[in-house]
Amino acid sequence: MVALDARTRADRLASDVSEGILRGDFAPGDRLDEHTLAERYGVSRTPVREALRQLASSGLVEVRPRRGAVVASVTPARLAELFGAMAELEATCARLSAIGMTPVERRGLQEFHASMAAFVEINDTEGFAAANLGFHTRIYAGAHNAPLAEIASGLRQRLLPYRRAQFRTPGRLPRSHAEHGQVVEAILAADAGAAHATMLHHVSLVEESFERLAERRAIRTS
Known part of the structure; x- marks a missing residue:
């Protein structure tokens, strides 16, 4: 303890x-x-x-x-490269999950996603951020490709502070939950193409949300 x-x-x-x-x-x-x-x-x-x-x-x-x-000094260009790599890795994991997740894993993902609605309802950014990590981790595992999951987890760790910060953007929690829902729907339907596209879109919006948050903070502190 x-x-x-x-x-x-x-x-x-x-x-x-x-x-x-x-x-x-x-x-x-x-x-x-x-x-x-x-x-x-x-x-x-x-x-x-x-x-x-x-x-x-x-x-x-x-x-x-x-x-x-x-x-450290992280340039916007470097951050964009990291988010781009993250988007491709997560989209690939989602595509493979749509193909290879077991019925038990699909039900678990669906139930876990549904449980995250409670954090959205009370606007609990910390709770949602913690659950968000669990959501994406389930998709890494569902890809059934250990090297890919390891690389995705490592890159996610590098971007974790930025991904957590973007949840402070007004209205981001319900939008993120809805984007997750589209990914879950594609995986449950075993639609590999849609799973890849919806996850790619989701991570690109994560980057945009963080950029908007950073811009507002820069304005307030300038």
């Missing part, structure tokens, strides 16, 4: 720091000192170290010799 609580604190801290980076509280090149972060967020240095490791794996933070952890 102690280890689980520590991991939960680290996960929450990683989310808070990533939100701060995306909001502009920490600028590219800023040093992220463990002691300062621990004091700022009211935690010990142990979850800070774990949170920084998570952020380094996502690309938001770089660990540099003699400087420690610093905020």
